[in-house]
Amino acid sequence: MILKERVVENRIMGHPAQGLYKMVLSGQIAQTAIPGQFIHLQVADSNDPLLRRPLSIAGIDKVKEEVTIYYKVIGKGTELLTRIRENEHVSVLGPLGTGFTIPEQGELLLVAGGIGVFPLLSLIQVIDNEKVRVKLLWGGENKQFMESAGLIDIEKMGVDMEMSTLDGSLGTQGLVTALLESYLDGGRITELKDKGNLKVATCGPKGMLKAVTNICLSHKVPVEVSLEERMACGVGACLGCVCSVKDSEGNLKRKRVCKEGPVLDGKEVVWDE
Amino acid sequence: MILKERVVENRIMGHPAQGLYKMVLSGQIAQTAIPGQFIHLQVADSNDPLLRRPLSIAGIDKVKEEVTIYYKVIGKGTELLTRIRENEHVSVLGPLGTGFTIPEQGELLLVAGGIGVFPLLSLIQVIDNEKVRVKLLWGGENKQFMESAGLIDIEKMGVDMEMSTLDGSLGTQGLVTALLESYLDGGRITELKDKGNLKVATCGPKGMLKAVTNICLSHKVPVEVSLEERMACGVGACLGCVCSVKDSEGNLKRKRVCKEGPVLDGKEVVWDE
Amino acid sequence: MSKVNLKTELAVLKLRNPIITSSGTYGFGEEYAPYCPPSLLGAITVKGITPLPRLGNPVPRLAETPAGLLNSVGLENPGLEEFKKSYLPKLPGLDTEVIVNISGFSIEDYTFLASAFQSDSGIAALEVNISCPNIKHGGMAFGTHPESAQEVIATVRKNTDLPIIAKLSPNVTDIAEMAKAVERGGADIISLINTLLGMSIDIRSQKPVLANKMGGLSGPAVRPIAVRMVYQVYEAVDIPIIGMGGISTWQDAVEFMLAGASAVSIGTANFVNPMAPIDILTGLEEYCQQRGYGSVREIVGLAHQR
Amino acid sequence: MSKVNLKTELAVLKLRNPIITSSGTYGFGEEYAPYCPPSLLGAITVKGITPLPRLGNPVPRLAETPAGLLNSVGLENPGLEEFKKSYLPKLPGLDTEVIVNISGFSIEDYTFLASAFQSDSGIAALEVNISCPNIKHGGMAFGTHPESAQEVIATVRKNTDLPIIAKLSPNVTDIAEMAKAVERGGADIISLINTLLGMSIDIRSQKPVLANKMGGLSGPAVRPIAVRMVYQVYEAVDIPIIGMGGISTWQDAVEFMLAGASAVSIGTANFVNPMAPIDILTGLEEYCQQRGYGSVREIVGLAHQR
Numbered sequence A, B: 001m002i003l004k005e006r007v008v009e010n011r012i013m014g015h016p017a018q019g020l021y022k023m024v025l026s027g028q029i030a031q032t033a034i035p036g037q038f039i040h041l042q043v044a045d046s047n048d049p050l051l052r053r054p055l056s057i058a059g060i061d062k063v064k065e066e067v068t069i070y071y072k073v074i075g076k077g078t079e080l081l082t083r084i085r086e087n088e089h090v091s092v093l094g095p096l097g098t099g100f101t102i103p104e105q106g107e108l109l110l111v112a113g114g115i116g117v118f119p120l121l122s123l124i125q126v127i128d129n130e131k132v133r134v135k136l137l138w139g140g141e142n143k144q145f146m147e148s149a150g151l152i153d154i155e156k157m158g159v160d161m162e163m164s165t166l167d168g169s170l171g172t173q174g175l176v177t178a179l180l181e182s183y184l185d186g187g188r189i190t191e192l193k194d195k196g197n198l199k200v201a202t203c204g205p206k207g208m209l210k211a212v213t214n215i216c217l218s219h220k221v222p223v224e225v226s227l228e229e230r231m232a233c234g235v236g237a238c239l240g241c242v243c244s245v246k247d248s249e250g251n252l253k254r255k256r257v258c259k260e261g262p263v264l265d266g267k268e269v270v271w272d273e
Numbered sequence C, D: 001m002s003k004v005n006l007k008t009e010l011a012v013l014k015l016r017n018p019i020i021t022s023s024g025t026y027g028f029g030e031e032y033a034p035y036c037p038p039s040l041l042g043a044i045t046v047k048g049i050t051p052l053p054r055l056g057n058p059v060p061r062l063a064e065t066p067a068g069l070l071n072s073v074g075l076e077n078p079g080l081e082e083f084k085k086s087y088l089p090k091l092p093g094l095d096t097e098v099i100v101n102i103s104g105f106s107i108e109d110y111t112f113l114a115s116a117f118q119s120d121s122g123i124a125a126l127e128v129n130i131s132c133p134n135i136k137h138g139g140m141a142f143g144t145h146p147e148s149a150q151e152v153i154a155t156v157r158k159n160t161d162l163p164i165i166a167k168l169s170p171n172v173t174d175i176a177e178m179a180k181a182v183e184r185g186g187a188d189i190i191s192l193i194n195t196l197l198g199m200s201i202d203i204r205s206q207k208p209v210l211a212n213k214m215g216g217l218s219g220p221a222v223r224p225i226a227v228r229m230v231y232q233v234y235e236a237v238d239i240p241i242i243g244m245g246g247i248s249t250w251q252d253a254v255e256f257m258l259a260g261a262s263a264v265s266i267g268t269a270n271f272v273n274p275m276a277p278i279d280i281l282t283g284l285e286e287y288c289q290q291r292g293y294g295s296v297r298e299i300v301g302l303a304h305q306r
């Protein structure tokens, strides 16, 4: 359905240099949305830009019937998004695509790159903390992003988290994949994963997703990746957004990121074609 | 020069069905503008609509450094104009084109069709009332327009005026050209115009301008017409906006409405080519 | 309650109304069903089918341009066999006329594809995409030379008893000549335009945005070119035209019909507004009604009369 | 303070920078002078000149389309004699290189026009518009057949010692073939693209919007087509290219240069932003500087290397 959702909130977060915005939409999307899905949003009633923009659902409030998205201004479309005012209505398709599997027990390791942290946060929201242990590994450019995102103190909110930044301004200096490797190499984890109890969900830039997947697979840890691809229709009709996968017989196939994704089993994704 | 003028006022006037708006711009335009000139205004920072929109200057306040325009919403461009908020800046070229001749004595008869009344009002503003007698003939669809335009009581403001409407809801029923004919046929005028003292300035739809010109010429009354044509550049560079004229030797020539116009001597305009 | 007759006859192809959705933009008819019931449409056109399955081009396959979209899907499709097995049986369930779009890289491909679809195949017509490169002849598209275009259509004509729609490429010097060629070849209907060859370069990476370098331009940007071509083709041939290229609103659809299209097809606009086909149908009907036309047919080609 | 060398050599034509303004969009150089000093530009191109004065087409001559503009000015111009008398003498005062655009309807027209301009005429180059209909040969434009395009250029070559820019029409099946033809004809430089043939119909009056029915499409809408053609022509010929078609921003200019244009020309964008040529020059310079190019030349054709 094409929904007209009401914009409850649309504001810049933190430092202007980050160009990071938060938008809250009120309407029907929240009713059926699950973490990992996305919405396809019309940024303006105009031929230029022509297409809708895909944005991940990063918060779902079924009671208030609100979903939250976070976006970074990178071009014309996201720039126009910032101009939408509160109480305006926007045209939205969604929720679209597949979501993350929600584990019922064991340990869930979230591996986030940059703004990819937000969709993963929505997973934390829905997980049963009594039965599932959650840990978040985050890597990004610098401290400013986390400050702007309001996540600098997230550990105080009970989230077990390790961070790394390229410039070392927060956490360890380096890539999140280093955090991941040292975590998986640790003894305690080995025990858990031998029980088949550890799962990884990851969201971030493509290069990172590939590295995370390879590390996980070499440790025999199942991993779900949230892919991004340029999209036109968002509903599986145009074949614009495909990724390559290998099926069980080893044949190369296409999957549509908007329909069979964006969340896919990392094992099947062919990263370099 | 490309000017960034500040929008001091931009609001709908009267009945929504009329789609009539008033916009006041503060900046440099007012310094040099004369009645009959126009501005070329960018309605949005977008490729669609692509072009600027020409709008007549309808009020000039040299002291406050403000010009006023009135516009009717007829398509995408004028619709976008309505969305500009007060204190925003707009990109304007102008003042552009020729203006009306401002008579120093005698009688000036203004013949307006519909929204064409506004540019003519700016003529009234600048004329020396002691030396020049001004009369306004207006024709339009119905009373609602004049009410919306706030001109229903204009006679009370000292403007000598006759009106006609197609539906007879205001003034006499019929066309403004009928008012013009009966006025020019009246004895008092004949006397004035024999003195070469009567001049006509007219603004309105093309068909009306043509009829007004023919009537004036048959009465040997000089007439200045304010033409409209679709425009791209507004400065004489593209030859998109031409009209046809006959020069003194009777040769067909083109004039650019944006440059040699929009105000032209009615005598030279070739109406049907 | 409308008194406008929307029935549309394109030669032997009879549609309940003149609104069609375009090949490659409407999947296999199911993707948009939740947004726009196919049963309300005149017809839908499925993604181009080739003899063998194709993975198509690598990504990025899409680039946005001013009021336009470049795509280089590269004819990804399940291939004829899989199409007939897994997709064709579901199509009648959509309760609309189905046009199957076929694409080949040799005359043999077209022969093979045409033979596979007959009037008992449960579809309404075959649309022949002649914009693909002719691999045996230096890779120029069939649809850019009158002779090869005519040959493709004649081959399809010989091998199927379904109505044939010849889909023209706009990347030609003389569209009227191409239209005449496919008419000679035996086409029942002409559809146009396919996409215009275009390109976009990323100034950051200094490489073409599309992995395939070039792609097909569609969307509102191309509309004036499409309208011109429909207008020219209307004067050149006697067979009916399906107009497409940048139609987003009912006003656009009316424009194409006035230019000479008996039906219109909606492509890129679906991506922006999945309800576009229905919105367009509604607006078209109202336009006819307000102007007192008893049938939508009456406006076809009117721009030529004045 | 810039260290980027902006000097641009197009064969024998030397410009202070690669920014040109396009024929028909810049009058005779004076109209935009208050907005954008011509002396800051590489060159300006004046309106197309024909042997005799032309009144051009009736109005409406303009129609706006999504991200585009249709025009049918119909080559209104004062004619050669009046041009030489009233306009040519003023051009040196603009303190920039001046390119004179010539248009003909027969080979004789081009001979006549070319002979009238030589290296002592105070202009820098002749741009030969071959998009006009060849009246003696059924009205198809010279620029749509390689033979006639080559013939026109060869004629101009024979009759002038000025650098010749052949301006290609995009309304062709194979732009590379056309480029090769004008190269054979003796062109020093190729400029492209001219406008794409388009049409717009007013659904209220049910008539074409333009009095002339069809017109030329320009503006951002055509940019992907123009970039593709520049890219193809760059691979087909050895002479330099002036790229144009929808360039509105410096990013667009960079895109054309990466595709293979040694200089770029700004047309429709002037109507929207009279400072566009200067804004584009500034942005282009900064792009080069930030990436460490010593000369703007270095980015020409880079999109082909990767």
Ligand SMILES: Cc1cc2nc3c(=O)[nH]c(=O)nc-3n(C[C@H](O)[C@H](O)[C@H](O)COP(=O)(O)OP(=O)(O)OC[C@H]3O[C@@H](n4cnc5c(N)ncnc54)[C@H](O)[C@@H]3O)c2cc1C
Pocket (backbone or CB within 6 Å): A038, A049, A053, A054, A055, A056, A057, A069, A070, A071, A072, A073, A074, A075, A076, A077, A078, A079, A115, A227, A228, A229, A230, A231, A262, C064, C202
């Ligand atoms: C499933 C999905 C979920 C997403 N979720 C989020 C989110 O939650 N928050 C968020 O900020 N962004 C998200 N994105 C990315 C977001 O859609 C793009 O940033 C946005 O569409 C850019 O639009 P624009 O008009 O601002 O930029 P454009 O002007 O379209 O592009 C600017 C630059 O970015 C490049 N670019 C644009 N889109 C993509 C893309 N999809 N992949 C790679 N490069 C691209 C362009 O080539 C160009 O160089 C998501 C994308 C997908 C596919």
Ligand SMILES: Cc1cc2nc3c(=O)[nH]c(=O)nc-3n(C[C@H](O)[C@H](O)[C@H](O)COP(=O)(O)OP(=O)(O)OC[C@H]3O[C@@H](n4cnc5c(N)ncnc54)[C@H](O)[C@@H]3O)c2cc1C
Pocket (backbone or CB within 6 Å): B038, B049, B053, B054, B055, B056, B057, B069, B070, B071, B072, B073, B074, B075, B076, B077, B078, B079, B115, B227, B228, B229, B230, B231, B262, D064, D202
């Ligand atoms: C010198 C000059 C002064 C003007 N002054 C005023 C003014 O003071 N107030 C005012 O309201 N309008 C004025 N206009 C007209 C105004 O410019 C147009 O109404 C406006 O450009 C329409 O833009 P749009 O995008 O809303 O409509 P569009 O979407 O561009 O057009 C809507 C419809 O109007 C037609 N149309 C558009 N422009 C013109 C035109 N110039 N001539 C004939 N038909 C046209 C189109 O074909 C279409 O059918 C003036 C025009 C000129 C040339």
Ligand SMILES: Cc1cc2nc3c(=O)[nH]c(=O)nc-3n(C[C@H](O)[C@H](O)[C@H](O)COP(=O)(O)O)c2cc1C
Pocket (backbone or CB within 6 Å): A238, A239, A240, C022, C023, C024, C025, C047, C048, C049, C069, C071, C073, C075, C101, C129, C167, C193, C194, C195, C217, C218, C219, C220, C222, C244, C245, C246, C247, C265, C266, C267, C268, C269
């Ligand atoms: C993503 C995409 C895929 C397409 N695939 C096909 C195809 O397989 N076969 C075909 O004949 N046309 C194909 N087309 C062309 C469309 O059917 C249509 O002719 C073109 O897009 C112009 O219409 P539009 O501007 O309304 O999209 C495709 C277009 C797009 C945008």
Ligand SMILES: Cc1cc2nc3c(=O)[nH]c(=O)nc-3n(C[C@H](O)[C@H](O)[C@H](O)COP(=O)(O)O)c2cc1C
Pocket (backbone or CB within 6 Å): B238, B239, B240, D022, D023, D024, D025, D047, D048, D069, D071, D073, D075, D101, D129, D167, D193, D194, D195, D217, D218, D219, D220, D222, D244, D245, D246, D247, D265, D266, D267, D268, D269
């Ligand atoms: C109003 C107008 C008039 C034009 N006149 C001419 C002309 O006389 N000769 C010519 O070769 N090209 C002419 N052109 C084409 C332009 O020079 C240019 O090739 C084309 O507009 C594409 O560039 P743009 O998209 O930047 O405008 C004209 C274009 C426009 C818009």
Ligand code: FES
Pocket (backbone or CB within 6 Å): A230, A231, A232, A233, A234, A235, A236, A237, A238, A239, A240, A241, A242, A256, A257, A258, A259
């Ligand atoms: S965006 Fe169209 S298939 Fe995914």
Ligand code: FES
Pocket (backbone or CB within 6 Å): B230, B231, B232, B233, B234, B235, B236, B237, B238, B239, B240, B241, B242, B256, B257, B258, B259
């Ligand atoms: S609008 Fe360009 S010459 Fe008048």
